[in-house]
Amino acid sequence: MSFKLLCTDIDGTLLNADRELAPETIAEFKRIKDECDIILASSRMPQAMTHLQAEVGIRQSPLIAYNGGLVLDGDTILSSTEVGFNEVKKIAELSTNTEIHVSIYNNDEWFVPAMDYWANREANNTKVTPKLQSLEDTLALYEQTNKGAHKVMCMGPAEEIAVMYDELIATLNDDLHVYKSKDTYLEIASKKISKKSAIATLLEHKYRKLNWGDVIAFGDNYNDMEMLEAAGMGVAVGNARDEVKAVVNDVTATNKEHGVALSIIKHFSK
Numbered sequence: 319m320s321f322k323l324l325c326t327d328i329d330g331t332l333l334n335a336d337r338e339l340a341p342e343t344i345a346e347f348k349r350i351k352d353e354c355d356i357i358l359a360s361s362r363m364p365q366a367m368t369h370l371q372a373e374v375g376i377r378q379s380p381l382i383a384y385n386g387g388l389v390l391d392g393d394t395i396l397s398s399t400e401v402g403f404n405e406v407k408k409i410a411e412l413s414t415n416t417e418i419h420v421s422i423y424n425n426d427e428w429f430v431p432a433m434d435y436w437a438n439r440e441a442n443n444t445k446v447t448p449k450l451q452s453l454e455d456t457l458a459l460y461e462q463t464n465k466g467a468h469k470v471m472c473m474g475p476a477e478e479i480a481v482m483y484d485e486l487i488a489t490l491n492d493d494l495h496v497y498k499s500k501d502t503y504l505e506i507a508s509k510k511i512s513k514k515s516a517i518a519t520l521l522e523h524k525y526r527k528l529n530w531g532d533v534i535a536f537g538d539n540y541n542d543m544e545m546l547e548a549a550g551m552g553v554a555v556g557n558a559r560d561e562v563k564a565v566v567n568d569v570t571a572t573n574k575e576h577g578v579a580l581s582i583i584k585h586f587s588k
Contacts, residue, residue: 326536327537334574340576355376357379386399388468389520391524403461418473419472431456476502536581554569555569568585570584
């Protein structure tokens with residue numbers, strides 16, 4: 319096998335229409351995992367990724383959570399980059415008098431102000447139950463403990479999300495990576511990190527004998543592009559954005575057609 323490190327996005331790339339690992343994907347991961355370490359790289363929190371690791375027997379592998387904001391090797395934190403408290407507070411203030419739901423994440427903590435449509439949807443998708451606490455109480459806790467957020471996720475009506483996006487770009491663009499994963503979803507993290515920077519951290523601290531040429535990576539969206547361009551083999555799934563397909567080495571089938579599994583069959587000899 320020519321690749322020693324497989325890094326893959328989760329939502330829209332790895333999971334099928336039911337947001338689960340297809341049997342074909344599980345089988346291919348199990349086939350190659352002893353020869354090629356498999357790294358999940360996602361905007362998700364760690365707890366929303368470990369059950370997927372368990373399904374394919376790679377719980378010992380490192381994790382890239384929050385689009386690179388948190389890199390874990392077991393219980394060891396290799397890298398942690400937070401959105402500062404003042405920025406978290408600003409985001410919360412912008413949601414005042416709107417229908418926007420604000421979720422605040424730090425490591426495996428997920429605080430929601432209400433178990434509304436948005437919180438229930440995310441809990442169902444990620445198989446994680448959040449902690450119910452008002453935004454005011456969460457901000458007070460973070461200020462008291464001098465803590466920031468690995469991610470802030472704002473969900474709500476598309477027109478209100480668009481207004482918040484424009485305001486954040488106008489005021490905090492130098493510090494924050496503000497990313498619309500959908501018209502109704504706004505994901506906010508530090509601008510200092512990316513999935514590419516997280517893989518670089520792993521190559522520096524965990525896989526010192528490997529380089530980018532040993533990496534095969536899979537993705538579908540804008541936040542995957544740097545990782546895909548840097549990898550020795552960048553692969554876009556068939557449902558990826560056109561801009562993503564334009565920068566990769568190969569395009570496979572869609573996530574609903576278990577494209578990652580088909581690409582593994584293509585690039586890893588049996």
